[in-house]
Amino acid sequence: MPLRFLIAALAFAANLTALQPAQAAGGRLEIARGEFRLRLDDGRVLAREALVGARLVIKEGGETLRVLIDSVHEEHPASGEPLVLYHLLIEEAAGQGSREACLPDARGRRLGLPLLNESGIAFTCTSGAEGKCILMGYRPWDDRADAPMRDLHAACIHMLRAAYGGDDDATTRDGTVIDVYDRFGIQLPEAVDPLPFEAAWGRDGALCVAHPRVAANVTLADLARRYPRLRGRLGPEACTEEAMRLHPGALLFNRSGVTAP
Numbered sequence: 001m002p003l004r005f006l007i008a009a010l011a012f013a014a015n016l017t018a019l020q021p022a023q024a025a026g027g028r029l030e031i032a033r034g035e036f037r038l039r040l041d042d043g044r045v046l047a048r049e050a051l052v053g054a055r056l057v058i059k060e061g062g063e064t065l066r067v068l069i070d071s072v073h074e075e076h077p078a079s080g081e082p083l084v085l086y087h088l089l090i091e092e093a094a095g096q097g098s099r100e101a102c103l104p105d106a107r108g109r110r111l112g113l114p115l116l117n118e119s120g121i122a123f124t125c126t127s128g129a130e131g132k133c134i135l136m137g138y139r140p141w142d143d144r145a146d147a148p149m150r151d152l153h154a155a156c157i158h159m160l161r162a163a164y165g166g167d168d169d170a171t172t173r174d175g176t177v178i179d180v181y182d183r184f185g186i187q188l189p190e191a192v193d194p195l196p197f198e199a200a201w202g203r204d205g206a207l208c209v210a211h212p213r214v215a216a217n218v219t220l221a222d223l224a225r226r227y228p229r230l231r232g233r234l235g236p237e238a239c240t241e242e243a244m245r246l247h248p249g250a251l252l253f254n255r256s257g258v259t260a261p
Contacts, residue, residue, distance in 0.1 A: 034083060034084065034114065038051060051069045087111055103127045105132075110127075134153070136156065138186065164218070164223055164227065171212065176213060196257070197255050199253070206230065210240070220235060
């Protein structure tokens, strides 16, 4: 069963139960600042290491998934509070073992964390765009007066996917080097041998594109045809960092090498 299904199941599950050794307790799964909280019917609240060994029994349609919380880890970024990350295993039918819920990230970890979205609870892996953006400091649950964190998180996801139109049309390529920075100082640009400016990003996608990240996947002409709002904002003369610094909707910027078609 693909990871996409697991995320959908977590997002739409209506009946969640945690099973711990020698006991079963009904409860309600909650999300607080990127962490699982299981509020049991008897009043207890389980979190972090107390959830290790718990199984989320997720009913989605006529199918049931058993997802084991195998371990809990803390990530300590240079700034901000620690992140709690989970290693999840999807258990197969009795006696058939289990499989990883996440693909490995750049550090080889198969970890992730839960998020709240419009549909409910979703689980994102550190190998995916949402998880990477959170690791970079764009945490959608943070309430900061100096930075719109939910909008930054959304802009970061579009940027990592090179989804210039703010839709699901990702045009990046695995392994492509990019330099990401923002107007709030959460991420700073590389000062040595900077790459060419690629684009400025807002909550709903790119605000302008100097060059496409992977020319074999999309061209400036393609972008002009698909996204009328970007017409007149394409190409290195129409899209400069200096100009976009003055645009109030420009939250993130990135640089990337120019690839051949």
